[in-house]
Amino acid sequence: MPALTLSNVRKVYGSDDQQVVALDDVDLTVDDEEILILIGPSGSGKTTLLTVAGALLRPTSGLVDVGGTDVTDLGDKELARFRRDQVGFVFQSVNLVPFLTAKENLLAVRQLGGGRIDKAAKARANELLDELGLADRAGNLPSQLSGGQKQRVAIGRALMNEPALVLVDEPTSALDSKLGRQVMELLHREIKSRGVSAIIVTHDDRVLDFGDRTVEIVDGVLQA
Amino acid sequence: MFIAFKEIRASLGRFLLLIGAVMLLVVLLLFFQSVAGSLTLGITGGIENNNADVLVFNERARGNPAASFLNPGSVDEVGAVEGVASASAVGRGIFSVAGADEDVVIVGLEDQLAGPAVVDDGRRPNAPGEALVSTTSLAEGFAIGDVLTVEGMSFEAVGVTDEAAFDVSTTLYVSYSDFAAVTQTRSGGQAPAPLSWVAVAVDDGLDPATVAERITETVGGIEALDRSTAANELPGADQITQSFSILYLLLFIVVTIVTGVFFLILTVQKQRSLVLLRAIGGSRWDVVKPVLIQVVIVVGLGVLLGVAVAGGLLELAKDVFGSSLDPRTTILTSGFILALGILASLGAIRRVLSVDPIEATTGGSVA
Numbered sequence: 001m002p003a004l005t006l007s008n009v010r011k012v013y014g015s016d017d018q019q020v021v022a023l024d025d026v027d028l029t030v031d032d033e034e035i036l037i038l039i040g041p042s043g044s045g046k047t048t049l050l051t052v053a054g055a056l057l058r059p060t061s062g063l064v065d066v067g068g069t070d071v072t073d074l075g076d077k078e079l080a081r082f083r084r085d086q087v088g089f090v091f092q093s094v095n096l097v098p099f100l101t102a103k104e105n106l107l108a109v110r111q112l113g114g115g116r117i118d119k120a121a122k123a124r125a126n127e128l129l130d131e132l133g134l135a136d137r138a139g140n141l142p143s144q145l146s147g148g149q150k151q152r153v154a155i156g157r158a159l160m161n162e163p164a165l166v167l168v169d170e171p172t173s174a175l176d177s178k179l180g181r182q183v184m185e186l187l188h189r190e191i192k193s194r195g196v197s198a199i200i201v202t203h204d205d206r207v208l209d210f211g212d213r214t215v216e217i218v219d220g221v222l223q224a
Numbered sequence: 225m226f227i228a229f230k231e232i233r234a235s236l237g238r239f240l241l242l243i244g245a246v247m248l249l250v251v252l253l254l255f256f257q258s259v260a261g262s263l264t265l266g267i268t269g270g271i272e273n274n275n276a277d278v279l280v281f282n283e284r285a286r287g288n289p290a291a292s293f294l295n296p297g298s299v300d301e302v303g304a305v306e307g308v309a310s311a312s313a314v315g316r317g318i319f320s321v322a323g324a325d326e327d328v329v330i331v332g333l334e335d336q337l338a339g340p341a342v343v344d345d346g347r348r349p350n351a352p353g354e355a356l357v358s359t360t361s362l363a364e365g366f367a368i369g370d371v372l373t374v375e376g377m378s379f380e381a382v383g384v385t386d387e388a389a390f391d392v393s394t395t396l397y398v399s400y401s402d403f404a405a406v407t408q409t410r411s412g413g414q415a416p417a418p419l420s421w422v423a424v425a426v427d428d429g430l431d432p433a434t435v436a437e438r439i440t441e442t443v444g445g446i447e448a449l450d451r452s453t454a455a456n457e458l459p460g461a462d463q464i465t466q467s468f469s470i471l472y473l474l475l476f477i478v479v480t481i482v483t484g485v486f487f488l489i490l491t492v493q494k495q496r497s498l499v500l501l502r503a504i505g506g507s508r509w510d511v512v513k514p515v516l517i518q519v520v521i522v523v524g525l526g527v528l529l530g531v532a533v534a535g536g537l538l539e540l541a542k543d544v545f546g547s548s549l550d551p552r553t554t555i556l557t558s559g560f561i562l563a564l565g566i567l568a569s570l571g572a573i574r575r576v577l578s579v580d581p582i583e584a585t586t587g588g589s590v591a
Contacts, residue, residue, distance in 0.1 A: 047585050056503060056582050077507060083581075084505020091584050097497040099234035100227070111226045112506040141234070157504070169585060 001068050003165050003197030004030040004053055009062030011048050011220075022048040023059065024220040030165070035191060035198045037211030045220040046201045047169060053199060054087045054167045055079045067164040084112050088158030088196075090187075092170040095154040096142040102153045103129060103138040109160040128156040132186060148179040155187055159194065166191055166198040172207060184210045227501075228514035231494070232521065239518070242486050243526045246479060246561070250530025251537065253475045253557055258538055258547035260468035264461050266392030269358070270331070271455040273388040275341045276423035277432040279454045280311075280439060283447040287457035289316055289390065294419045294446065299334075301443045302422045307435040309425045312338045315403045316390065316420040319410065322373040329395040330374065332403020338423030339388075339397045346383030349398060355379040356397040358388040366394065375409040377402070424448070479561055483523060484568030487515060491572040498576055503584035511576050515569055523565030527558045 011023040022045045030036050040046045051057040052064060055071045056079075064071050071082055083089075096105050106125040107117050115121075129138050132152040142150055151171060158166055171187060172180030188210045191198045200207060208214055216223040232239050265272070271279065271289070280302050285292035296313075303311035312335035318327050333339050336348045340358060346368045348356050357366045366372075370381045379396055389395040398406075404417030426435040432450035439448035449457065456462070491498070498511050535549050542548070 051582060051585050056585065080502070080505050080507045080581075082505075083503070087505075089504055089584070091500070091503070095500065097227075097500060099231045099494075099497070104226075104230055108227060108501070109504060112501065112504070112510050117226060161505075 002029045003032050003067055005065040007063040009052060009059045009064060011052060012060045021220050026222055028222060030197050030199060032197055033195050035200065035211045037208055037214040038199055038201045038217060039214060040217040044217045046217055049217060050167050050169055050199060050201050054089060055082050081113060085161060086164050088163035088166040090154045090158045090168040090171055092173055096150055098142050101139050101141055102134055105153055106157050106160045109157055124160065128159060132156050147174050148183055151183050152186060155190060159190060164196060166196055168198060168200040170202055171200065172204045180206065228517035231514065232518060239522055242522050245482050246523055246526025247529040247533060249475050249479050250527050250561060251534045253472060254531065254534035254549060254554060256468055256471050257553055258549060259545055260464055261550060262545065262547040263464050265387050266389055267461045268455040268458050269387040270390035270395060271451060271458060273341050274451060276338050276451060277426045278424035278436045278448050278450055280422040280424060280446050280448045283445055287449060287454060288459050289420055292420050294422065296419055298446060299422050302424060302439055305439045305442045307427050307430045307438060309427045311422050311424050313400055313419050314338055314421050314423050315400060315417050317407055319374045319406060327393060329390040329393045330403055330406060331395060331397050332400040333397060334400040340385040342385055343383045344386050349382055352402055353378055353380060354382045356383040356385060357381040358385045358395045375406050377406050476564060480564045480568040483565045484571050487519060487569045487572035491575045498579045499581060499583045502579050502581035508577055511579065512573050515572055515576055519565050519569045523562050527561055531558060
């Protein structure tokens with residue numbers, strides 16, 4: 001079963017003559033353990049596709065199936081639960097809670113939805129931070145971390161709940177080329193080692209090497 | 225709990241400031257309430273804590289004991305009304321105490337049972353020159369055995385009762401004959417002792433208000449009031465209550481505004497964090513809960529500290545204000561402030577609920 005299937009997905013903003021078609025009958029499948037790189041110019045619909053795939057945004061029409069679950073008709077509560085349990089997000093700009101330390105940012109995921117921060121959760125957070133090379137930064141607040149370190153913490157947070165699908169938006173946009181590469185190597189390694197699928201949205205050509213497949217979107221239409 | 229506490233830890237200074245502000249407002253509120261309570265009781269205590277079920281005044285006095293003068297035949301007329309078990313004369317006057325700046329109120333009782341309901345220490349007077357003394361919390365205290373000289377007559381305190389004073393003054397309950405004597409001495413034998421009001425005990429099982437109504441209808445030129453109504457109609461008590469009520473209202477409004485604005489600003493400042501938490505799967509309750517927990521912690525701590533400080537201050541200033549915290553008022557006020565705190569946070573909660581997780585992608589716009 002594919003990790004993600006988008007069938008005839010259409011997303012339209014506005015109404016009447018003010019309509020903007022962000023996604024135009026998109027059909028896309030992401031297989032298990034596949035890393036898909038999504039590229040396209042600004043305003044092409046990359047982020048909209050990502051948010052629809054991650055159940056942050058409902059499509060105007062079409063079907064969104066993540067790991068066998070049709071998320072198109074889920075209510076707000078179910079969508080929140082779905083995002084918490086099935087999807088890991090790494091956003092471009094908003095990524096960490098500033099008043100939580102690196103480790104607490106990971107643990108916060110476990111507390112959402114009435115969950116408890118037990119020994120297993122703490123062990124999981126420690127393990128992830130260790131793998132991400134941030135064991136010695138676990139107690140630091142985001143303001144005490146570099147850009148690359150913040151991005152690594154965000155990756156750890158995205159993986160904390162062992163999601164089936166990881167969605168990453170412009171992971172290298174705020175990093176220099178060396179740091180960008182390091183983060184991508186780490187992201188690739190973590191995703192592959194866990195056998196999860198991922199969509200990585202990027203402008204950055206250097207990221208293309210890290211995907212199993214690259215798809216381009218222009219004006220809301222996936223290019224063949 | 226986790227997120228709420230971690231945020232408090234990260235912004236400890238700000239939260240401590242709000243706790244301090246709430247504490248200060250609670251201190252002011254409780255302080256004013258205690259002082260107002262003492263003042264009011266100093267005015268109404270003599271009536272409120274009286275044995276009489278009904279008090280009968282001259283109708284032109286409008287419930288003011290100081291302005292009430294009845295003719296001596298009123299006692300018998302009132303005593304003859306159906307439902308009246310007993311009626312006795314009460315005289316009242318203000319006198320200067322020899323060698324003291326303070327005046328005292330002397331209440332002369334034909335029947336000592338028409339006096340205060342409770343004697344806290346000692347006994348009621350049963351011989352000439354004896355007095356049951358009631359001090360207000362704002363007046364100097366008396367002990368059994370103390371002697372006061374009024375118009376050349378000495379009165380020995382044989383009993384003490386709390387909070388049964390008139391006119392926020394030390395009040396001596398004496399026999400009516402002693403009251404008549406001291407009154408006559410002051411007037412040089414020119415004026416008879418006044419009959420200020422008639423204290424009435426009603427027959428068992430009867431409603432005092434009903435009997436009071438019947439007395440008023442039956443006896444001309446008088447106004448009979450049950451004890452509670454008589455206390456409420458005392459001049460000055462209402463004004464004090466109203467003046468302080470305005471202060472309470474202002475303080476309650478300030479508590480609400482301070483708490484509401486604080487949490488609203490805090491919510492605006494952490495908007496991006498809330499967006500993130502919602503985006504990664506937090507429910508609305510997940511982001512509202514920390515706000516509610518913080519409100520309860522901050523306002524609760526502020527109230528607890530305020531109660532402790534107000535209690536301490538009133539204890540320290542007992543000689544000046546003579547007040548202490550009333551447990552019932554303190555609990556009610558504390559609960560009300562906590563409820564106001566939660567109410568005040570509704571603005572912040574509304575804002576939290578309006579958070580759209582989609583904003584996590586590009587700060588609001590998607591592309």
